[in-house]
Amino acid sequence: MMTRRSAWLCAAGALLAALPARAGEVDRYLPDDAEMVLSVNVRRILDSDFFKRNVEPQARDALKGLDEAEDVLKDLGFDPFTDVDRVIAARPAGVDQDRGLVIVHGRFDLDKFRAKAEQAAKDEPDVLKIHKVNDGEGAKFQIYEVSPTDQADPVFVALPDGSTLLASPGKDYVVDALRKQNLKEKPALKNKDMQALLEHMDDKLAVSVAVVGDALREGAPDEVKELFEKIDAIGGGVSVGEEIKIEIVVSAKDGDDAKDLGEAAKDYLKQGRLMLAALAFAQSNQIDALLDVVNGVRVSVKDKTVMFKASVSSDVIDDALKKDK
Secondary structure, X not given: OOOHHHHHHHXXXXXXXXXXXXXXXXXXXXXXXOOEEEEEOHHHHHOOHHHHXXXXXXXXXXXXXXXXXXXXXXXXXXOOOOOEEEEEEEEOOOOOOOOOEEEEEEOOOHHHHHHHHHHHXXXXXXXEEEEEEEOOOOOEEEEEEXXXXXXXXXXXXXXXXXXXXXXXXXXXXXXXXXXXXXXXXXXOOOOHHHHHHHHHOOOOXXXXXXXXXXXXXXXXXXXXXXXXXXXXXXXXXXXXXXXXXXXXXXXXXXXXXXXXXXXXXXXXXXXXXXXXXXXXXXXXXXXXXXXXXXXXXXXXXXXXXXXXXXXXXXXXXXXXXXXXX
């Protein structure tokens, strides 16, 4: 009998073979225990014609309506529509709320951010506190503890340089990430299968996801936990262009599990189509567009992998949004 590790390697190998060929890189700040990673190529989305036509005007208007937020962004010299390139969210398996890290790559005016933080710490010490943490090399890091309300748990934020912002509900995650600022060697995750998935992901995708099976199972609702037991890994994402394309690959533990997952996916899609068709009958053009996406989902099973593919023309979504205005 194959060991669990050997079986995992076979399944991961099948998934890697099915994923796009263009290789990505493991972000230097990624937590060592990452087992779930969501990466959003914000720049690619914001630069897309679809976003510029349908989202940016309304988003800018909404921001203008938030006077306090607009004033803060002006003080920081930060424009979320031009100064953010990529956002990565990563966490390990488990349900603990203080584990995980958000990495934002873009352009940040360090002097303005620090000045604003120091002023806020003086004016509202209950909302923002500044911690100085030893970097292990004789210098100090500045970490900002932000508590927006009395009820909310704090978020710890740091800017290691003018191109990166780190945020986490766990202070230790921010400290660990800061100590990787000058990392020379290739980042190494504890879960080597996760590392292999990330290195094989297409970094040109608008949205990409990589998850190992253990991270799915912990804390999963009972109604889907049995299905998740059949999964070893998930990888794939969304691309934005003339068409919006979705491609997700699920690596099952064996061929029988892949068939079960494929059949379950087809059943869920069938139920979803029926529900959306009923809602679309109520004359919602946005539901019509969503129904087009769901109708276009194709599920295929090969050996131990289940492939989900869907695409919809951006014109279809454009038309739906215009009709609902």
